[in-house]
Amino acid sequence: MSDRIFGGFGLALAIFYIWAASIIKDSFMVDVVGPRAFPYIVGTVLGLTSLYFIIRPDEEPKWPGLRDFAEILFATAVMFLYAWSLSEIGFVIATTFATAYLTWRLGTTPLWSPVVGLLTAIGIYVVFHLILGLALAEGPLGF
Numbered sequence: 001m002s003d004r005i006f007g008g009f010g011l012a013l014a015i016f017y018i019w020a021a022s023i024i025k026d027s028f029m030v031d032v033v034g035p036r037a038f039p040y041i042v043g044t045v046l047g048l049t050s051l052y053f054i055i056r057p058d059e060e061p062k063w064p065g066l067r068d069f070a071e072i073l074f075a076t077a078v079m080f081l082y083a084w085s086l087s088e089i090g091f092v093i094a095t096t097f098a099t100a101y102l103t104w105r106l107g108t109t110p111l112w113s114p115v116v117g118l119l120t121a122i123g124i125y126v127v128f129h130l131i132l133g134l135a136l137a138e139g140p141l142g143f
Helices: 002-022 038-056 066-089 091-105 113-131
Strands: none
Touching: 002 038, 066 091, 091 113
16 A cells, blocks of 8 residues: 555656646757756656556555654654754764764664764765865865
8 A cells, every 4th residue: 555655646746747847948049859858758757667656566564663763763853954064064074973873873883983974974075075176065164
């Protein structure tokens, strides 16, 4: 039943997506394909995969218990807090704390999770900011 509900939401989203793509106005610089081709493809793929979930659902899943569900909710809250704090405290600091918590919950020992978080944040900062030149959120310390 849950696959069919998921498929129904996906199909409704695909229909809305294709409708929204159909009202995209052509610009004065139109190529052969046009601006609606890619959204039509995405909407069609979403619709077909959603139909698959409706027609051939899997067995009912075993839903997580209350403790596991609380764990999922808390990890989600950490991700929202991470997104909110990026502009306040900067990429490296926010990523260190978020990664430390999430890796701890995924099995890293409590003593190693801050190290893993810091190394992950520094590694991403080096690759994306220093090497590729992409802008990352700067906090009060400038990184």
